[in-house]
Amino acid sequence: MSDTKDVILEYVKNEYLEEGDDQEVTYTTPLISGGIVDSFSMVSLKLFLENKYNIKIPDDVATPEAFDSVDNIVEVLKKFNIE
């Protein structure tokens, strides 16, 4: 599971932080409410997860709450038996 967490964390840092932005992002950092990933960009984060894990996440599962931290996203992935 920590591999999955780290993969997502790395992706978030690489894609949603500007180069040179030294903001600390951890497994629990609020992503949506913290303004790191906005509601429009959530679509690309969802697509990344779908591509990476070969799943289809229904829109009603991909809510701002469900995507609000790496830990939360990992909980979503568990529903798809991804550990």
Added chain:
Amino acid sequence: MTNLGVYEEKIKDFSWEISERELGYKQGDNINIGEYCTDRICRMGKKDKLALIWEGHGGDIKKYTFDDMRMLTNSIARFFKELGLKDGDRICLFMDKIPELYFGFLGILKMGGIAQPLFSAFGSESLLTRLEDAGTRAVMTQKRHLPKVRNIVKDLPGLEFIIVVDDDGSKPLREKEISFSMENIEKIDQFDIFPSKAETPSVLHYTSGTTGKPKGAQHVHYSLISQYITAKYVLDLKDDDIYWCTADPGWVTGTSYGIIGPWANGITQCVLDSGFKAESWYKFAEKHKVTVWYSAPTAIRALMKEGIDVVKKHDLSSLRHLCSVGEPLNAEAVIWSEEAFGRPFHDTYWQTETGSIVISNYPDMKVKPGSMGKPFPGIEATVVDLNTHLPIERTGTVGLIALKPGWPAMFRTYWNNEEIYKSKFKNGWYICGDRASIDEDGYYWFVGRDDDVINTGGHLVGPFEIESALLEHEAVAESAVVGKPDPVNMEVVKAFIALKPGFTASKDMNLNIMNFVRKRLSPLAMPQEIEFVDSLPKTRSGKIMRRVLRAKEWGEEIGDTSTLENDEG
């Protein structure tokens, strides 16, 4: 009793002089929005009243009185002057919704500068286009957005100062970069406010069009006359209100009604600098006992998705008036808000160019769910024929929304683009670019845009800008961008892309292109959907026919295709 009273009565005797009189302004006087929103309110005996209650996403709260705001905006104005910035200089605000953004805006106006607020989610390319066009001399920003400015500074020889408001000294600043701390700056009691007149430029807001680069709608200090009275009559702001405008000052609502309108009325407003989460929004409204709430249909529909139960967990009984702006508010959202909050959202209509609300539903007027409402008193509006641009007499006929020029907040030109500005006027009417009809009771009903501009989440996005960015991607041979219907955002960006030989369409390619656009332009401009095609529909002269693609997305008739190069699409 509402501030407006009975709409039908008010339109009979309204004139903008009512607003001038209330503000103590006479023609020829100095009029500086910064002064009117701060010093004047203090002189009215409200210096200890809270002007701003700010909350960050971590729960930090900062509070400022009108006197704090008066002095801090003086300090910022003096700081700019000491740098050597002068009246008429364009100073960009590129920040999240932090107090420095709000006070920086008023500080710029106090020293005679032209405030150029830009949405902090813009990528480097969007930023470059707008700073280059405006000839911006200074940018005020935060550490987290500094890399985007650094990416483009070499392309902007006229950009002399990059002011960083939260520099903690942990990393060295570079050439042109200056540290500024509002926390530590000396509060200045006296500052010689720039003696701006009615027509002195104040604000430059960039807006997207179908073709070409974004255009800077230039406003003047006299806009205050409209913004003050519309905030008073439409938002119904009263002295004891706690007002919450959810708009970002990177867009016009965030300045006209997130800064100027409420503060010129001496109203306490609160700001939540946080991403969208239904639970956090309701908690915020409950905690600060918000009474008047101005939000956007996209946010309201996102709240609807979360359901009524989460609303009922909070005591939102302080809410007394709700308004909405940015895109048409659908009837379902109005009906839902009555169920959720016990009162309807009142739709308001205006745009970057109009500077203030021009058509609206009013507190004392019956809301017809789904309607835009009626013209604001003092605004002469109609719908004109799509071709002749003459007013349409028959009710229910769709035409273009048109306004008789002359209201105080109307934009005065497009920066560096007088030609396009002039093209917006036909037969003595300003043509808004939106289609609507008027019913037998005088209510306006929105139909849609009259061009290819995409309204996503209440923000206008130009297809040309996105197509240009797409062409910079190594795999993209050609593209066409259109709006696609979306239940929450009204429209989202959809891109049709033909790849260059040697590149293959795949899910990873899809994601790669999405992220490419997001980083270059903004999350709003990122295609939410990409369809890979072998070729795009074109006219025989080679022009891509967006309307054919758009019609397919909206399930509409494609119309005349006689000029199509082929009919395969």
